[in-house]
Amino acid sequence: MQEKKLSLLRFCYNHMMQDMIGPQGVSREEIVIMESRVAKAAKSLEDKRGEMAWRDLPYSQDDVVEDIIKTASDINNNFDHFVLLGIGGSALGPLAVHRAMKPTYYNELSKEDRKGPKMFVEDNIDPDRIKSLLDVLDIKRTVFCVISKSGATAETMAQTMIISQMLKETYYGDIGKHFIMITDQEKGNLNIIAKKENCKTFHIPRGVGGRFSQLSSVGLLPAAVCGIDIKMLLKGAAAMDKQCASEDVWKNPAGMGALLQVQYMKKGRNISVMMPYIDGFRYIADWYAQLWAESLGKRIDNDGYVVFSGQTPVKSLGVTDQHSQLQLYVEGPHDKVITFIRTDKFRNDFTIPNAYPEIDDISFLGGHTLSELINVEQESTEFALYKAGRPSQTIYLPEISEYTLGQLLYFFELETAFVGELLNINAFDQPGVEESKNAAYAVLGKAGFEEKRKELSEKEKLNKLLQF
Amino acid sequence: MQEKKLSLLRFCYNHMMQDMIGPQGVSREEIVIMESRVAKAAKSLEDKRGEMAWRDLPYSQDDVVEDIIKTASDINNNFDHFVLLGIGGSALGPLAVHRAMKPTYYNELSKEDRKGPKMFVEDNIDPDRIKSLLDVLDIKRTVFCVISKSGATAETMAQTMIISQMLKETYYGDIGKHFIMITDQEKGNLNIIAKKENCKTFHIPRGVGGRFSQLSSVGLLPAAVCGIDIKMLLKGAAAMDKQCASEDVWKNPAGMGALLQVQYMKKGRNISVMMPYIDGFRYIADWYAQLWAESLGKRIDNDGYVVFSGQTPVKSLGVTDQHSQLQLYVEGPHDKVITFIRTDKFRNDFTIPNAYPEIDDISFLGGHTLSELINVEQESTEFALYKAGRPSQTIYLPEISEYTLGQLLYFFELETAFVGELLNINAFDQPGVEESKNAAYAVLGKAGFEEKRKELSEKEKLNKLLQF
Numbered sequence: 038m039q040e041k042k043l044s045l046l047r048f049c050y051n052h053m054m055q056d057m058i059g060p061q062g063v064s065r066e067e068i069v070i071m072e073s074r075v076a077k078a079a080k081s082l083e084d085k086r087g088e089m090a091w092r093d094l095p096y097s098q099d100d101v102v103e104d105i106i107k108t109a110s111d112i113n114n115n116f117d118h119f120v121l122l123g124i125g126g127s128a129l130g131p132l133a134v135h136r137a138m139k140p141t142y143y144n145e146l147s148k149e150d151r152k153g154p155k156m157f158v159e160d161n162i163d164p165d166r167i168k169s170l171l172d173v174l175d176i177k178r179t180v181f182c183v184i185s186k187s188g189a190t191a192e193t194m195a196q197t198m199i200i201s202q203m204l205k206e207t208y209y210g211d212i213g214k215h216f217i218m219i220t221d222q223e224k225g226n227l228n229i230i231a232k233k234e235n236c237k238t239f240h241i242p243r244g245v246g247g248r249f250s251q252l253s254s255v256g257l258l259p260a261a262v263c264g265i266d267i268k269m270l271l272k273g274a275a276a277m278d279k280q281c282a283s284e285d286v287w288k289n290p291a292g293m294g295a296l297l298q299v300q301y302m303k304k305g306r307n308i309s310v311m312m313p314y315i316d317g318f319r320y321i322a323d324w325y326a327q328l329w330a331e332s333l334g335k336r337i338d339n340d341g342y343v344v345f346s347g348q349t350p351v352k353s354l355g356v357t358d359q360h361s362q363l364q365l366y367v368e369g370p371h372d373k374v375i376t377f378i379r380t381d382k383f384r385n386d387f388t389i390p391n392a393y394p395e396i397d398d399i400s401f402l403g404g405h406t407l408s409e410l411i412n413v414e415q416e417s418t419e420f421a422l423y424k425a426g427r428p429s430q431t432i433y434l435p436e437i438s439e440y441t442l443g444q445l446l447y448f449f450e451l452e453t454a455f456v457g458e459l460l461n462i463n464a465f466d467q468p469g470v471e472e473s474k475n476a477a478y479a480v481l482g483k484a485g486f487e488e489k490r491k492e493l494s495e496k497e498k499l500n501k502l503l504q505f
Numbered sequence: 506m507q508e509k510k511l512s513l514l515r516f517c518y519n520h521m522m523q524d525m526i527g528p529q530g531v532s533r534e535e536i537v538i539m540e541s542r543v544a545k546a547a548k549s550l551e552d553k554r555g556e557m558a559w560r561d562l563p564y565s566q567d568d569v570v571e572d573i574i575k576t577a578s579d580i581n582n583n584f585d586h587f588v589l590l591g592i593g594g595s596a597l598g599p600l601a602v603h604r605a606m607k608p609t610y611y612n613e614l615s616k617e618d619r620k621g622p623k624m625f626v627e628d629n630i631d632p633d634r635i636k637s638l639l640d641v642l643d644i645k646r647t648v649f650c651v652i653s654k655s656g657a658t659a660e661t662m663a664q665t666m667i668i669s670q671m672l673k674e675t676y677y678g679d680i681g682k683h684f685i686m687i688t689d690q691e692k693g694n695l696n697i698i699a700k701k702e703n704c705k706t707f708h709i710p711r712g713v714g715g716r717f718s719q720l721s722s723v724g725l726l727p728a729a730v731c732g733i734d735i736k737m738l739l740k741g742a743a744a745m746d747k748q749c750a751s752e753d754v755w756k757n758p759a760g761m762g763a764l765l766q767v768q769y770m771k772k773g774r775n776i777s778v779m780m781p782y783i784d785g786f787r788y789i790a791d792w793y794a795q796l797w798a799e800s801l802g803k804r805i806d807n808d809g810y811v812v813f814s815g816q817t818p819v820k821s822l823g824v825t826d827q828h829s830q831l832q833l834y835v836e837g838p839h840d841k842v843i844t845f846i847r848t849d850k851f852r853n854d855f856t857i858p859n860a861y862p863e864i865d866d867i868s869f870l871g872g873h874t875l876s877e878l879i880n881v882e883q884e885s886t887e888f889a890l891y892k893a894g895r896p897s898q899t900i901y902l903p904e905i906s907e908y909t910l911g912q913l914l915y916f917f918e919l920e921t922a923f924v925g926e927l928l929n930i931n932a933f934d935q936p937g938v939e940e941s942k943n944a945a946y947a948v949l950g951k952a953g954f955e956e957k958r959k960e961l962s963e964k965e966k967l968n969k970l971l972q973f
Contacts (some may be wrong), residue, residue, distance in 0.1 A: 049972035057967055125828025140637035145612060145623075150640070155613075161825045162882075163784035164875040165905075168853035169608035172618070192824055194867045195878055198860040205860075226864050233861075247828075280973070290973040307840050308776065308817055316631035327829035334833025347837030349776055351819055356660055357629050359941060360593025360715075361795035365802025367937035369815030372775050385636035392666040392673075393701075396694050399662045401951040407632040410663055410949070414630075417944035420961060424940055437633075469835035472892055473827060476885035481878070483869040493888060499525055504517035505748070505758040 045276065046444050047433040048290040052423055053297050053374075059426045061371055063300045068286065068293075075286040075296050078458035082451075089465075090244030091450065094252040095275035095443075101239070102267060105254060108217070108237060109261035112154065115214075116180045119154040119262050120170070122196045123184035123255075126247025126327060127219075128160035130446075131184075131259040133324040134251070137317045137442055138265045153263040154180075162192045167199070176207055182217045184255055186241050188225030191477060197230070211235075219254050246465055248328050249450055252443075266439045273443020280444075281451050291448055294430070295455030301374045301428065302348050302460075309348045310366065313378035314355035314415040315437065321378070322352035325449050332453045332464040339461045346460050348374075355379075356414045363418060367425045375422060375429040378445070379415050382436045383408045513744065514912050515901040516758040520891055521765050521842075527894045529839055531768045536754065536761075543754040543764050546926035550919075557933075558712030559918065562720040563743035563911075569707070570735060573722060576685070576705060577729035580622065583682075584648045587622040587730050588638070590664045591652035591723075594715025595687075596628035597795050598914075599652075599727035601788040602719070605910055606733050609785060621731040622648075630660045635667070644675055650685045652723055654709050656693030659945065665698070679703075687722050714933055716796050717918055720911075734907040741911020748912075749919050759916055762898070763923030769842045769896065770816050770928075777816045778834065781846035782823035782883040783905065789846070790820035793917050800921045800932040807929045814928050816842075823847075824882045831886060835893045843890060843897040846913070847883050850904045851876045 055062035086092050112119060121131055135156055140146065144155045157170060181200050185193045204212040213235035220227035222240040231238045239254035250256065252274055257267045281291040298309065309329060311322040334347030353362055355377070366373060389410070391403025402410070415431075422429050432448075434441040457464025479489035523530035554560050580587060589599055603624055608614065612623045625638060649668050653661045672680040681703035688695035690708040699706045707722035718724065720742055725735045749759040766777065777797060779790040802815030821830055823845070834841060857878070859871025870878070883899075890897050900916075902909040925932025947957035 047972050049970075051968050051971045054969070054971065056969060124825060128825075129829065140640065141634045142625075142637045142641045145641040157610075160828075161784045161822070162875050162879050163782075164851045164854045164879075166609045166784040167855060167875065169610045172608065173610045173613040189866050190828075191867075191870060191878070192828075192882075195857045195870050195873075195875065198857050198867070198870065199855055199875075201860045202858040226861070226866055229864060230861060288973075293973070307838055314631075316629045316634040323829075330830045330833035330837075334835075334837030336836040345836065345838050347833050349817075349819060349833060349837070349840070351817060354629070357592060357596075359938070360628075360658075360660075361597065361791075362798045363941060364935040364937040365798035365815050365817060367802075367940065368804035368813065369798075369802030369817070370775055370813050372817070383632045386632045387635060387667055389663045389666050390670040392669045393694070393698060396697060397952070398657050398694055399659075399666070401946070401949055402659060402663050402666065405663075405949055407630050407635065407663065407667075410659070411630050411632075413945050413948045414660075414941075416948065417941040420944045420964065421937070421941035423964065425937075467832040469832040469889070469893075470827070472835065473831060473882075473885040473889035476888045477878075477881050478869070480881045480884065481869055481873055484865070496888065496891065500519050501522070501524060502517075503519045503522065504515050505756075505761070 044435045044438065044440055045280070046435065046441050046448070048294065048430070048448070049433065050293065050297060050430045052419060052429045058423055058428055061304075061426045062428060063297055067300055068296060071296050071300070072286050074459060075289070075292045075455070076284040078295070078455055079284040079289060079292055081458055082454055088244055090242045091246070091249035091252070092278070094245065095271045095278060095447070098271065101254060102257065102271070105239070105258050105261050105267065109258065112180050112262050116154050116178055117148065118157065118174050118179040119259065120157045120159060120174070120179055120181045121184065121259055122159050122181055122193050122200070124160045124190060124192050126250050127184035127193070127255055128158050129320070129324040129327050130251030130256040132158040132160070133320040134256055134260050134265065134270070134442065135263060136320045137437070138260070138439065139263055141317060156259070156263060159196065162195055167196070176203065180215055180217060182219065182259065183227060184219040185227060186221050186225070186247060186250070188220050188227035194226065201234070217258070219258065248331055251324070251446055269439035270443040273440040274447035276440070277444040277447040277451070281448070291451040291455050294448070294452045295459055297430070298348065298374060299456055299459045306372055306374050307348055308351055308373040310351045310353050310373050310375045312353035312355050312358065312375055314411055315378060315380055316354070318378055319352070319354045321445070322354070326350035326352055328449055328453050331467050333456055333460065333462070334469070335462040336469065339463060344462065346462055355418065356411055359414060359418055363421065366427065367421050371427065373427070375427070377415055377419065377429060377431040378434065379412060379431060380434040380437050384437060512903045512906065512908055513748070514903065514909050514916070516762065516898070516916070517901065518761065518765060518898045520887060520897045526891055526896055529894045530896060531765055535768055536764060539764050539768070540754050542927060543757070543760045543923070544752040546763070546923055547752040547757060547760055549926055550922055556712055557922075558710045559714070559717035559720070560746070562713065563739045563746060563915070566739065569722060570725065570739070573707070573726050573729050573735065577726060580648050580730050584622050584646055585616065586625065586642050586647040587727065588625045588627060588642070588647055588649045589652065589727055590627055590649055590661050590668070592628045592658060592660045594718050594795060595652035595661070595723055596626050597788070597792040598719030598724040600626040600628070601792040602724055602728050602733065602738070602910065603731060604788045605785045605905070606728070606907065607731055624727070624731060627664060630663055635664070644671065648683055648685060650687065650727065651695060652687040653695060654689050654693070654715060654718070656688050656695035662694065669702070685726070687726065716799055719792070719914055737907035738911040741908040742915035744908070745912040745915040745919070749916070759919040759923050762916070762920045763927055765898070766816065766842060767924055767927045774840055774842050775816055776819055776841040778819045778821050778841050778843045780821035780823050780826065780843055782879055783846060783848055784822070786846055787820070787822045789913070790822070794818035794820055796917055796921050799935050801924055801928065801930070802937070803930045804937065807931060812928070812930065814930055823886065824879055827882060827886055831889065834895065835889050839895065841895065843895070845883055845887065845897060845899040846902065847880060847899060848902040848905050852905060
């Protein structure tokens with residue numbers, strides 16, 4: 038029990054507060070005034086739990102998890118390459134967890150050292166990238182995992198059609214064992230294709246949108262294939278769910294996190310910088326960026342008012358981006374909130390040898406460890422922001438493990454849902470992407486989009502061709 | 506000549522204008538009023554050319570280029586792995602050019618197919634990442650290229666000290682051929698180390714700051730090692746320099762680009778989204794992010810006024826981020842300018858086969874190519890932004906080549922310098938990063954930072970330990 042308690046992540050918000058950073062900060066009074074709103078949001082989220090199947094993913098998947106683990110083991114025994122075909126929520130979560138838990142250069146390890154197939158997450162349709170992928174794959178030793186809830190995602194379906202044809206040309210037929218489909222429970226084209234090709238299929242429960250799907254089979258199968266402990270991932274998520282059960286904002290990290298961000302949005306901070314000081318967590322920032330952007334970027338609120346809400350997520354990486362973005366964070370506009378993620382314990386460490394003791398300018402580094410150095414750099418960045426009166430908050434992972442990662446993912450999901458409640462918007466739809474989809478359908482000649490095609494050519498007439 | 510003319514990139518700004526997108530746009534009148542300011546900025550930049558050695562990198566390096574090409578060939582003959590140790594400007598440019606020009610999965614190709622050593626750009630000090638690197642390297646077949654202008658960058662020097670020790674333990678001595686140093690012309694620790702270890706050294710000319718160093722040996726050596734045509738890269742930059750020589754904003758793409766961004770900043774658009782629809786260009790967006798952020802994020806202008814200037818760069822990637830960020834771009838706050846980069850001609854292509862003609866929902870994709878699909882998606886995103894009254898601009902590359910890439914890099918460098926002039930700030934310093942550096946020195950015990958150490962512990966007393 039002691040062990041488990043120790044591995045709960047800590048969320049520290051000192052440097053968000055006026056007491057600490059001065060007039061730009063959020064005051065304790067603001068929080069007190071908002072306490073009842075957070076309580077109401079907490080209650081509302083609890084009441085709507087039935088509609089939000091993603092909330093229950095940590096508890097509801099015992100059978101699925103066993104199936105996933107068995108399937109992952111079969112894949113591992115029969116294939117050398119695992120290629121995920123998906124985009125957006127279907128790719129960002131799997132990629133983030135893979136990079137967080139496995140070695141940076143995983144794919145370049147030998148098969149024995151990897152203890153899993155090579156992993157490729159293909160979330161784009163650039164033909165040069167697909168060519169490069171095919172140049173390094175042995176297609177006969179590859180399983181393709183197609184993820185699309187609707188089965189209508191143009192990019193993923195285009196990839197699938199190309200691969201399907203390629204496999205058929207290679208095998209003259211039976212290609213089912215090279216495909217795994219993850220899609221909606223009933224409807225959609227992937228179910229039709231899966232039936233036709235006789236593929237193993239996993240289903241995404243209703244009430245689990247793309248960006249909230251990482252703890253469903255979407256994220257769990259690719260993780261399990263590489264030996265990531267998905268049961269602990271789910272346990273971590275459950276622990277965070279429990280930790281965020283209170284209606285009291287002072288006892289609810291997701292509620293407090295959401296409240297602080299909302300107050301900062303109201304003060305004009307329209308940018309949320311996610312800056313892990315853990316190299317493998319750079320894709321956690323990518324995953325967060327989708328969650329935050331798609332959930333909160335909304336034109337209309339729940340009462341029909343035009344609000345143009347949202348805070349733009351910026352992916353940053355410590356230490357690297359200290360040498361790229363810190364100048365702006367410290368001296369630029371007062372328009373940002375910075376979130377650091379760090380760990381008390383890296384999985385490896387190196388002591389810096391005093392290799393050139395005659396050079397004073399660098400010899401002070403000798404004897405320190407790299408883990409010390411990276412964490413000192415995070416504290417120094419926090420200090421520079423503090424001196425400039427700019428807010429930051431820090432999430433501490435006692436260690437990098439499936440358990441802490443599960444907590445972290447669930448924390449961000451729940452915080453996002455809380456912000457949606459506090460802003461009175463629907464955090465679970467994405468009406469703004471339809472226009473672009475429909476325009477693409479029109480140009481590509483999909484039936485039923487003739488009117489849109491006309492609209493596009495009308496627009497082209499306005500084009501003044503201003504260019505160099 | 507005709508061929509060369511065809512391969513000039515096109516910068517199209519229709520969708521930035523009020524005529525096209527409505528009231529949120531920049532009007533032609535605004536541009537006319539600002540014409541004289543751009544002319545003044547152009548003249549000023551030309552007058553200061555002597556102080557800005559980066560402007561002349563396309564012309565001034567004939568001897569260096571020959572040396573680089575010879576060195577690159579030696580590396581190629583003697584080593585299998587090329588590891589770049591550097592951070593910020595010393596890493597972002599080399600990485601961006603490598604990923605733009607070479608196959609996505611370059612490192613996983615066989616040596617014959619790669620035609621160059623495996624490439625690793627190590628711009629972080631996370632010990633888990635360093636461990637993973639060392640696990641996949643054969644250190645005896647590796648050359649380490651250390652890049653730091655000052656030779657005092659703590660992260661790079663820590664890496665260097667670790668590697669140096671490791672090589673000495675392996676070889677009991679002569680390690681010079683495993684190191685290449687790129688640093689300042691005279692001063693700095695890397696010159697001392699280079700002399701001691703007897704390493705090949707390249708120098709960064711005075712007047713070339715880190716973020717403007719990609720066209721110096723910093724970027725050219727790592728590029729040449731992988732067979733990238735660095736002469737054409739420089740020729741492309743020279744072509745863009747020529748194209749931007751005019752004081753007439755209507756004839757100067759960098760001047761026009763800068764003017765439009767400045768007008769949008771003044772209208773409250775504090776976010777610049779860089780969104781290439783070329784997968785390999787994702788790191789071009791990273792490189793741009795440093796250039797834009799560090800150059801323009803400034804507290805004080807040239808007249809001493811407190812301005813807190815700057816526009817936050819956001820790295821985005823088409824098509825991928827349509828499924829992550831587009832909802833926010835279309836429906837969120839009116840706080841962004843979007844820049845697309847696309848190409849008329851990918852290096853490879855695939856036709857999508859009509860693999861499932863019985864499924865209407867996807868069969869319309871059959872017969873189209875991937876290059877068609879990705880470009881249609883870009884146009885559809887532009888259309889959705891247009892419908893929502895939001896500005897975008899597009900840079901068209903007639904092809905992906907060293908020549909067009911050189912143009913693009915130089916365009917952004919010059920545009921940044923223009924914005925600096927128009928905002929009346931110093932685009933070439935970074936005073937805001939000192940505080941963080943000094944704090945790190947203080948904690949790590951560097952001599953001379955005792956006062957800062959006291960200040961840090963004073964601050965800690967304020968800390969209310971607000972955390973979960």
